[in-house]
Amino acid sequence: MKPYVIGLDLGGTNSVFGIVDSRGEIKATTAIKTQGYDKVEDYVDASVEALQIIIEQVGGIDKIKAMGIGAPNGNYYKGTIEFAPNLAWGHNGVVPLAKLFSDRLGIPVALTNDANAAAIGEMTYGVARGMKNFIVITLGTGVGSGIVINGQLVYGCDGFAGELGHVIMKRENGRPCGCGRKGCLEAYCSATGVARSARELLATTERPSLLRDLNPEDITSLDVAIAAGKGDELANEVFQFTGEMLGAACADFAAFSSPEAFIFFGGLVKSGDLIMNPIKESYERNVLNIFKGKAKFLISGLDGASAAVLGASAIGWEI
Amino acid sequence: MKPYVIGLDLGGTNSVFGIVDSRGEIKATTAIKTQGYDKVEDYVDASVEALQIIIEQVGGIDKIKAMGIGAPNGNYYKGTIEFAPNLAWGHNGVVPLAKLFSDRLGIPVALTNDANAAAIGEMTYGVARGMKNFIVITLGTGVGSGIVINGQLVYGCDGFAGELGHVIMKRENGRPCGCGRKGCLEAYCSATGVARSARELLATTERPSLLRDLNPEDITSLDVAIAAGKGDELANEVFQFTGEMLGAACADFAAFSSPEAFIFFGGLVKSGDLIMNPIKESYERNVLNIFKGKAKFLISGLDGASAAVLGASAIGWEI
Numbered sequence: 001m002k003p004y005v006i007g008l009d010l011g012g013t014n015s016v017f018g019i020v021d022s023r024g025e026i027k028a029t030t031a032i033k034t035q036g037y038d039k040v041e042d043y044v045d046a047s048v049e050a051l052q053i054i055i056e057q058v059g060g061i062d063k064i065k066a067m068g069i070g071a072p073n074g075n076y077y078k079g080t081i082e083f084a085p086n087l088a089w090g091h092n093g094v095v096p097l098a099k100l101f102s103d104r105l106g107i108p109v110a111l112t113n114d115a116n117a118a119a120i121g122e123m124t125y126g127v128a129r130g131m132k133n134f135i136v137i138t139l140g141t142g143v144g145s146g147i148v149i150n151g152q153l154v155y156g157c158d159g160f161a162g163e164l165g166h167v168i169m170k171r172e173n174g175r176p177c178g179c180g181r182k183g184c185l186e187a188y189c190s191a192t193g194v195a196r197s198a199r200e201l202l203a204t205t206e207r208p209s210l211l212r213d214l215n216p217e218d219i220t221s222l223d224v225a226i227a228a229g230k231g232d233e234l235a236n237e238v239f240q241f242t243g244e245m246l247g248a249a250c251a252d253f254a255a256f257s258s259p260e261a262f263i264f265f266g267g268l269v270k271s272g273d274l275i276m277n278p279i280k281e282s283y284e285r286n287v288l289n290i291f292k293g294k295a296k297f298l299i300s301g302l303d304g305a306s307a308a309v310l311g312a313s314a315i316g317w318e319i
Numbered sequence: 320m321k322p323y324v325i326g327l328d329l330g331g332t333n334s335v336f337g338i339v340d341s342r343g344e345i346k347a348t349t350a351i352k353t354q355g356y357d358k359v360e361d362y363v364d365a366s367v368e369a370l371q372i373i374i375e376q377v378g379g380i381d382k383i384k385a386m387g388i389g390a391p392n393g394n395y396y397k398g399t400i401e402f403a404p405n406l407a408w409g410h411n412g413v414v415p416l417a418k419l420f421s422d423r424l425g426i427p428v429a430l431t432n433d434a435n436a437a438a439i440g441e442m443t444y445g446v447a448r449g450m451k452n453f454i455v456i457t458l459g460t461g462v463g464s465g466i467v468i469n470g471q472l473v474y475g476c477d478g479f480a481g482e483l484g485h486v487i488m489k490r491e492n493g494r495p496c497g498c499g500r501k502g503c504l505e506a507y508c509s510a511t512g513v514a515r516s517a518r519e520l521l522a523t524t525e526r527p528s529l530l531r532d533l534n535p536e537d538i539t540s541l542d543v544a545i546a547a548g549k550g551d552e553l554a555n556e557v558f559q560f561t562g563e564m565l566g567a568a569c570a571d572f573a574a575f576s577s578p579e580a581f582i583f584f585g586g587l588v589k590s591g592d593l594i595m596n597p598i599k600e601s602y603e604r605n606v607l608n609i610f611k612g613k614a615k616f617l618i619s620g621l622d623g624a625s626a627a628v629l630g631a632s633a634i635g636w637e638i
Contacts, residue, residue, distance in 0.1 A: 133476045147575065149468050149475075156468075156577025157452045158613060163574040166607050168567070171489070179607055248487070255482040256466065256575050258475025288485050288498055294477060 002065040004058055006051065006107075007313025009114070010034060010071035012086040015043075017051055018309035019058050022317070024125030026306055028054035040089040044100045051105070067101055067109040068315025070117030070308055077159040079111050108319045114138070114308060116153055116162060118265050118300070119146025120318060121311030127263060127301035134261045135253055136300075137164065137246070139268035139275075142178070143186040143193075149257050164253065165190070169245055185249050189242050191221035191267055197238045198224045209234035225271045239271065243278025250279065251286035254295060261296040265307070269299050321384040323377055325370065325426075326632025328433070329353060329390035331405040334362075336370055337628035338377050341636070343444030345625055347373035359408040363419045370424070386420055386428040387634025389436030389627055396478040398430050427638045433457070433627060435472055435481060437584050437619070438465025439637060440630030446582060446620035453580040454572055455619075456483065456565070458587035458594075461497070462505040462512075468576050483572065484509070488564055504568050508561050510540035510586055516557045517543045528553035544590045558590065562597025569598065569614070570605035577610060584619040584626070591618075 004027065009016045011034060018029045030050045037043040055061055073084040079098025084090040090097075102109040112120075119136040122128035128136075132151040138144040143165030147154040154161045165186035166179055174183020175196070187193055199216050202209060210227040211219055211234065227235035250262050262283075268275055280297050287295075302310050323346065328335045335350045349369045356362040374380055392403040398417025403409040409416075421428040431439075438455040441447035447455075451470040457463040462484030466473040473480045484505035485498055493502020494515070506512055518535050521528060529546040530538055530553065546554035569581050581602075587594055599616050606614075621629050 133480075149473055150471055152469055154468055154576055157579040158577055158610075160609050161452075161575065161577035163607060163609075166574050167571040168605070169490075171567070172491075181605075181607070248490070252486040252571075253575070255485050256480065256572070257473055258477055258480035260476035286487070286500075288482060288500070290479050290482075291477075 002063055004064050005313045005316030006064060006067040007309040007316065008067065008069045009308035009312050010069055015047060016309050017054065018306065018313060019054055019064070020310060020313040024310055026309065028057045030054050035088055037089050040095050040097065040100065043089055044104060048104045061106065064107055066107050066316035066319045067105065068117065068312045069097065069109065069111040070114040070312035071097065071111060072113060074111045074113040075159040076110065076112040076116070076155050079109065110315045110319050112315055113144065115144030116146040117311035117315060118307065119148055119153060120314040121302050121307065122263055122300060123148060124314035124317060125302065125310055127298045128261065131260050133257060133259045134263060135259045136263045136265055138266045139189060139191065139264060140266040141191055143190045147257065167249060167252070169249060185245065189246050194221040194224055194238060194242050194268065195219050197241060198235065201234055201238060207234050211235060221268055225274065228274055239274045240278050243275050244282040247279040247282025248286045250283050254287050254291045258291060259295060261298050263298045263300055265300040321382055323383050324632045324635030325383060325386040326628040326635065327386065327388045328627035328631050329388055334366060335628050336373065337625065337632060338373055338383070339629060339632040343629055345628065347376045349373050354407055356408050359414050359416065359419065362408055363423060367423050380424065380426065383426055385426050385635035385638045386424065387436065387631045388416065388428065388430040389433040389631035390416065390430055391432060393430045393432045394478040395429065395431040395435070395474050398428065429634045429638050431634055432463065434463030435465040436630035436634060437626065438467055438472060439633040440621055440626065441582055441619060442467060443633035443636060444621065444629055446617045447580065450579050452576060452578045453582060454578045455582045455584055457585045458508065458510065458583060459585040460510055462509045466576065486568060486571070488568060504564065508565050513540040513543055513557060513561055513587065514538050516560060517554065520553055520557060526553050530554060540587055544593065547593055558593045559597050562594050563601040566598045566601025567605045569602050573606050573610045573614060578614060580615040580617050582617045582619060588618050
């Protein structure tokens with residue numbers, strides 16, 4: 001049995017590669033810039049060149065079962081990246097990235113979006129080991145999700161299922177979302193949504209806040225978290241509002257798939273109880289009676305720095 | 320191979336049994352009253368007595384592979400009916416109905432709620448044959464749902480997944496729902512919700528309508544459909560409103576599981592285009608770009624009178 005898989009966390013800025021064993025231990029790692037290539041073939045060439053070095057470190061390609069890629073707009077069924085707005089070599093078409101890597105490396109390659117990769121990562125190495133029904137919600141620049149039902153990731157009829165950041169939470173006067181619609185969960189509960197909630201509260205009230213020392217346009221979710229940690233009332237209210245909306249959204253998700261756990265992942269989760277407590281309280285208050293007290297609310301069990309690579313690598317074991 | 324399964328559609332008033340072949344043809348049928356039994360054992364005795372006759376008609380119990388039951392508050396994992404409010408012998412506890420029938424008949428018995436039974440029925444005999452990802456939405460006294468992902472019905476961690484009638488569509492000033500919460504899809508889009516929308520519109524406006532000839536308290540969704548069919552503007556507006564909300568809800572469901580089709584079932588569906596057109600238009604207007612134009616909107620392919628029995632019987636083939 002081949003002992004390793006390769007994981008690629010393909011981000012807008014960096015592409016991080018890791019070679020991982022079945023217990024989730026990263027044996028070797030390398031990285032290249034994602035940008036600076038006009039053609040995807042050039043990007044794959046640079047990747048394979050960097051990979052050769054760490055592949056040799058673990059004993060050669062014969063030791064490697066497969067490769068998994070977590071990438072924006074990744075389509076699992078086709079192994080493609082489709083119209084990814086942040087990738088110079090992938091923004092205006094369909095890029096068969098899995099096939100390109102597979103042809104060069106001679107091993108099977110599968111690809112999915114980063115939130116799905118996180119969900120498989122949790123199931124393989126993290127807090128969802130042994131679970132058959134759970135939902136991972138990633139709170140980062142956007143709000144992503146990976147849904148597992150009956151032990152399988154939900155890809156839907158087209159490979160694009162699991163876009164829970166884009167369920168509508170406010171049908172009237174909703175905030176504009178990056179997707180072109182209004183009132184999406186992501187418009188409120190992403191890191192950018194949290195910063196925006198703080199700016200709105202600062203602009204529409206006279207209430208004192210540590211955040212008033214900052215230029216409103218520069219406020220980030222981290223600033224809000226730091227202020228809240230210092231007991232700032234306005235900043236705490238922003239987290240309360242964000243958590244309440246996430247809890248109400250999870251109550252609707254329970255009506256769909258009744259998961260054993262909701263697992264939160266990403267920058268905002270570093271705020272711990274500040275965000276998790278309002279989520280749990282709001283969930284229990286909003287959920288249908290039959291589901292009350294059943295679901296666990298967990299924080300990702302994957303190490304932050306390497307979580308995305310681990311998640312991507314986990315897809316390799318599924319092939 | 321045994322050629323038949325038994326289906327039981329367990330309703331609040333009647334319990335209808337059918338013996339069905341693999342093509343969905345009902346070979347024999349019988350029925351008893353659901354009520355009038357203090358103990359579940361008496362209900363099962365009466366059922367088995369009625370069943371014996373039709374079992375003999377098809378050549379005896381050796382011809383029968385299994386039995387499927389569609390019942391309110393049915394739990395597939397446990398084979399139980401749990402706290403069913405409308406059943407005298409089942410309203411204050413957990414009734415192991417599948418085991419009771421299995422012990423008496425000597426065949427495997429499985430049980431689920433009626434909307435899940437409808438979904439398996441569509442997959443086995445109806446318009447969802449060959450589909451791996453679809454959602455059945457039942458529009459009756461309530462709004463129920465059966466969700467199929469990767470060819471499997473979604474039961475969730477506890478057997479109660481697929482309660483899409485209870486996602487919240489109106490978070491402010493929502494209508495009270497039978498579940499004790501406010502703003503649920505069911506409160507607006509069930510048959511009773513449609514009648515209520517008509518009554519509200521009659522009470523809050525002076526607009527002319529054929530429905531003004533009726534005692535407001537007696538108006539049913541059928542009355543609204545008949546008036547709309549005659550070109551009544553107010554009644555048409557009620558169907559428009561109902562369809563728009565269903566379409567917006569389906570747009571959120573697409574973000575969850577990206578189904579190939581939404582299949583509608585139940586009394587309201589008899590209104591045809593009157594309800595289906597606003598659903599489709601609203602869905603395409605509300606859904607995330609990536610899903611536009613992909614999902615089919617279908618009406619149940621099961622014969623109305625026997626649909627529930629067929630659905631229940633289909634669970635028998637899955638055991």
